[in-house]
Amino acid sequence: MGRYDSLKLGNQLCFPLYASAREIVNLYHPHLRELDLTYTQYIAMMVLWERGEISAREVGKLLFLDSGTLTPVLKSLEKKGYITRSRSKEDERVLLVAPTDAGMALRERALEIPEKIGCAVRLTEEEAGTLYTLLYKILAALPEDE
Amino acid sequence: MGRYDSLKLGNQLCFPLYASAREIVNLYHPHLRELDLTYTQYIAMMVLWERGEISAREVGKLLFLDSGTLTPVLKSLEKKGYITRSRSKEDERVLLVAPTDAGMALRERALEIPEKIGCAVRLTEEEAGTLYTLLYKILAALPEDE
DNA sequence: AGCGATTTAATTGAACACAATCGAATTTGA
DNA sequence: TCAAATTCGATTGTGTTCAATTAAATCGCT
Numbered sequence: 001m002g003r004y005d006s007l008k009l010g011n012q013l014c015f016p017l018y019a020s021a022r023e024i025v026n027l028y029h030p031h032l033r034e035l036d037l038t039y040t041q042y043i044a045m046m047v048l049w050e051r052g053e054i055s056a057r058e059v060g061k062l063l064f065l066d067s068g069t070l071t072p073v074l075k076s077l078e079k080k081g082y083i084t085r086s087r088s089k090e091d092e093r094v095l096l097v098a099p100t101d102a103g104m105a106l107r108e109r110a111l112e113i114p115e116k117i118g119c120a121v122r123l124t125e126e127e128a129g130t131l132y133t134l135l136y137k138i139l140a141a142l143p144e145d146e
Numbered sequence: 147m148g149r150y151d152s153l154k155l156g157n158q159l160c161f162p163l164y165a166s167a168r169e170i171v172n173l174y175h176p177h178l179r180e181l182d183l184t185y186t187q188y189i190a191m192m193v194l195w196e197r198g199e200i201s202a203r204e205v206g207k208l209l210f211l212d213s214g215t216l217t218p219v220l221k222s223l224e225k226k227g228y229i230t231r232s233r234s235k236e237d238e239r240v241l242l243v244a245p246t247d248a249g250m251a252l253r254e255r256a257l258e259i260p261e262k263i264g265c266a267v268r269l270t271e272e273e274a275g276t277l278y279t280l281l282y283k284i285l286a287a288l289p290e291d292e
Numbered sequence: 293a294g295c296g297a298t299t300t301a302a303t304t305g306a307a308c309a310c311a312a313t314c315g316a317a318t319t320t321g322a
Numbered sequence: 323t324c325a326a327a328t329t330c331g332a333t334t335g336t337g338t339t340c341a342a343t344t345a346a347a348t349c350g351c352t
Contacts, residue, residue: 004253006260009192009208013267013274014170016281018189019210021167022309023288024160029310040338043164046155057300062155064165067301069339076337093300093347107150114152121159122287123280128159131280134273135162141268142169168339175340186308203330213331215309222307239317239330 027120031113035106036080040065040073042110045099048083049107053098055088064139082106173266177259181252182226186211186219188256191245194229195253199244201234210285228252 009015025039032042047059060070074097077083082103088094123131155161171185178188193205206216220243223229228249234240269277 004195004257007192007253007256008196009189012192012260013278013281014167014174014263015189015192016278016285017163017170018167020281020284021160021163023210023285024163026310027288028160038337039164043155043161046153046158049150050154055300064169065338066340068303068341071302072337091300091348095301107153110153111150114158117160120288121284123283127280127283130276132159132162134269134277134280135159135166137269137273138166138267139162139169142173142266172340184307201330211308212310214311214333217332218307237318237330241331 024117024121027117028113031116035109037106038073040069041077044070044073044077045082045103045106045110048097048099048103053096056085056095056097059097077103170263170267173263174259177262181255183252184219186215187223188259190216190219190223191228191249191252191256194243194245194249199242202231202241202243205243223249 005011028039028042032039035042037045043063044059047054047062051058056067056070056074059074060066063070065073074083074085074095077097078085081100083097083099086096086098088096121128151157174185174188178185181188183191189209190205193200193208197204202213202216202220205220206212209216211219220229220231220241223243224231227246229243229245232242232244234242267274
């Protein structure tokens with residue numbers, strides 16, 4: 001063991017984590033292009049498909065994204081006609097976003113994406129489950145701010 | 147099982163992978179700030195510490211980064227005085243980068259970073275090993291371009 | 293009621309990240 | 323040999339990503 005072994009790329013968890021995340025996201029791009037969505041717009045739509053009307057703050061919390069990232073994403077989705085943005089009647093500070101009919105229609109076309117990606121990621125069902133569990137363990141253990 | 151279950155955030159591996167990668171990288175920022183390095187500059191320096199003089203192309207290959215990302219990173223490291231950039235005598239197209247004395251000195255100060263990060267990521271030795279293996283399995287199975 | 297603290301998005305600035313393209317240098321192959 | 327293809331890096335454009343700040347609205351406390 002050398003004095004600097006801990007600084008080797010091959011010994012740091014952060015590196016394969018960071019690299020594989022980017023590589024996986026890139027796998028989505030060709031499929032998402034057909035839906036005129038970026039990856040970030042896609043995961044935002046996933047929240048809206050599942051939850052319907054929801055506040056921007058909650059979307060950010062679910063996706064671990066702050067307003068600096070989310071604001072332009074939501075504006076872009078509104079511009080494409082996939083969502084509406086409106087202020088809450090009860091609290092004018094709250095931005096409510098909701099999928100439009102066109103936005104909900106996208107869901108149908110998006111259905112084939114997870115299937116295609118699943119084929120490209122060569123893990124067994126069990127491995128994927130283990131990975132999934134470990135990643136959520138990391139996310140859960142992080143110093144949250146709430 | 148609903149028709150759209152595959153599109154739920156909670157069923158997609160990409161999501162916790164993407165989110166945890168960003169969160170982990172953010173754990174580095176406060177420590178790296180003391181070294182006047184960004185995370186990308188840090189992993190680039192890790193390659194140079196380990197390999198010494200190396201071509202920009204090889205750095206990009208090791209880090210899974212393309213020239214559009216790497217060019218400004220290497221220029222910035224040169225500006226800080228941590229690396230030199232020069233053209234290969236054998237092939238003028240090749241950009242050689244190498245750590246300076248100041249760059250190598252940084253290594254000493256960087257030693258404590260992996261240790262601190264390790265504490266923040268609440269995984270056992272075994273879990274980290276499993277995660278590591280699965281992530282490299284993903285990276286190895288990706289459609290490479292070479 | 294009213295003032296200070298808090299909450300929520302939006303904005304700004306710096307740094308990635310990748311696709312697409314370009315230009316220079318080199319290699320290949322007829 | 324020499325034109326075509328390839329390689330390598332830089333550049334440009336679009337889209338994140340987060341920190342820090344701002345501004346508006348609301349809440350809480352007296």
